[in-house]
Amino acid sequence: MLAKVFADLHEPSQQREALQDLIRSLSFTRIRDLREMVHQLEFRHDIIGNLPTELSQRVLQYLPLYQLFQAHRVSRRWREILCSEHIIKGALGPWYSSRKELSNHNMIGAPEQVDAYLHGRPFSRRIQDTAYDPAFQFSKVVYADGILGWTGKTAETSLELLHLHSGNRLTLNSLRRETLSKRAVSTAMAAATTYLGRCYVWDIASTPPAIVRSIQLESARDWNLALSKCTIALFVLDKRQGFHVFDCVTYDLHSSNVIRFSTSFEGNSEVHWNAGLDEEGHSVIVFNHSRSSEHGEFRFTRFDLTGKIMANGTEPSPRLDDYELLSDVLFPFNPSESTVFVYMKGNYDCPDDRTLASWDFVRIKYDRAEDCLEIKSFVVSGPKLGIRRTCDMFVWRDVVYCRALLDNFQRRSLLKIFDLEVSELRKPDGIMDPFMPESWPFFYDERRANDGSGEDYYLRSKLMGDDRFLINVTIYGAIIWCFDQSVHMPNEELDYRQARQENLRFRVEGARRKEEQIKSQQ
Numbered sequence: 001m002l003a004k005v006f007a008d009l010h011e012p013s014q015q016r017e018a019l020q021d022l023i024r025s026l027s028f029t030r031i032r033d034l035r036e037m038v039h040q041l042e043f044r045h046d047i048i049g050n051l052p053t054e055l056s057q058r059v060l061q062y063l064p065l066y067q068l069f070q071a072h073r074v075s076r077r078w079r080e081i082l083c084s085e086h087i088i089k090g091a092l093g094p095w096y097s098s099r100k101e102l103s104n105h106n107m108i109g110a111p112e113q114v115d116a117y118l119h120g121r122p123f124s125r126r127i128q129d130t131a132y133d134p135a136f137q138f139s140k141v142v143y144a145d146g147i148l149g150w151t152g153k154t155a156e157t158s159l160e161l162l163h164l165h166s167g168n169r170l171t172l173n174s175l176r177r178e179t180l181s182k183r184a185v186s187t188a189m190a191a192a193t194t195y196l197g198r199c200y201v202w203d204i205a206s207t208p209p210a211i212v213r214s215i216q217l218e219s220a221r222d223w224n225l226a227l228s229k230c231t232i233a234l235f236v237l238d239k240r241q242g243f244h245v246f247d248c249v250t251y252d253l254h255s256s257n258v259i260r261f262s263t264s265f266e267g268n269s270e271v272h273w274n275a276g277l278d279e280e281g282h283s284v285i286v287f288n289h290s291r292s293s294e295h296g297e298f299r300f301t302r303f304d305l306t307g308k309i310m311a312n313g314t315e316p317s318p319r320l321d322d323y324e325l326l327s328d329v330l331f332p333f334n335p336s337e338s339t340v341f342v343y344m345k346g347n348y349d350c351p352d353d354r355t356l357a358s359w360d361f362v363r364i365k366y367d368r369a370e371d372c373l374e375i376k377s378f379v380v381s382g383p384k385l386g387i388r389r390t391c392d393m394f395v396w397r398d399v400v401y402c403r404a405l406l407d408n409f410q411r412r413s414l415l416k417i418f419d420l421e422v423s424e425l426r427k428p429d430g431i432m433d434p435f436m437p438e439s440w441p442f443f444y445d446e447r448r449a450n451d452g453s454g455e456d457y458y459l460r461s462k463l464m465g466d467d468r469f470l471i472n473v474t475i476y477g478a479i480i481w482c483f484d485q486s487v488h489m490p491n492e493e494l495d496y497r498q499a500r501q502e503n504l505r506f507r508v509e510g511a512r513r514k515e516e517q518i519k520s521q522q
Contacts, residue, residue: 120428
């Protein structure tokens, strides 16, 4: 009866006055009952879920990556939208090299892993302590696809391999106990050159691992190694009478074919170069930076395994006079990462009254799909924080992990993250601290290592890895962080994983409390 009378009031102002008169006539007990009934009503309306699929996908693709995987929990409809190929390709495409690789990933875990990498939030840590071993230095440590390799502790005639997922460890010996020079690993095989001009190839997928090939090389040359799946490329670049000559030797594990070819590039102007295999191991790609013109150009040439040119191209170079090439972190070319060169210029000498410093980056990338080069420039600003200079950089996609040295009074270093895509300098979450174990001194006596000068130097190290593992290598061992929550590394620090879970729960509870506070204010 009351509802019918209320419905007959067509004007909103009349309905509002009628409600106010009704509330004034109620006792406090009845008003409390009315409030409880109102709180039980469901006012939420899924605007996004009710939109056509194409529109909802267009809206949700603007979510930050960490919110993208959290949004899967909203409803079945949101999960259906966010697991669509359009969202997957847009959000995760830059991080994975193929749709096949994307489809094999869990669509909850993949964004979570990438988000952990972007913000420096690894889920676990393992310390591979070698005490003090000058043989365990970053120039002799290699990594690929979850496998860490280094020169043997007692002699440089063997290659030690550690599978980070399983903890399995292998020792690969050269046939004639020759001292190893360059090393490389993949999931299928390992290879190492010797100073006597041989390259040993091991099939590490077989049980037990065995040497399947010994390739004879020119002993007086410094051959570089690149592996991709079941293919090996050995290459060297020399300057001869105004030409740069690229010599290459390829080997395929399945066919056992060894093929040698050579090509040359004109001029004396090439200042930087890189080379490697493509992702499938079907072709060799050579990159170089030439300064023959005012600014120069970047070039690439792609060969098949017999030396036949398949594609080539050039891109004009921006002015890079004051930039530093981060060469050691990207050589040889890693097809899974696709970055060829990264140049950086750090502006540390800003006035003391300024709290911000800036870093300029130029990134040269090889686009596999379009078979061309892509050049992008980035400017990242962030707090100075006493940074004296940067070193030990690692590049993966548009993210640069960097060990920053602080001023001489603090005598310590911090790990920083340059996110080039959003031009942001981040400090990893505290869960990554300390950057090095306390048993590893930041300064050490150089007489124990190389030149015998007796001066104190900061502990040199090298960062390597991919989007699953970040590895910091020093002469005292390696620290291994894992960003994949599903991976449990053998001998990992249990306290570290528990602290990470506590940190995650704290963040989730904080977000929930904030959401409840917003609802109560409404």
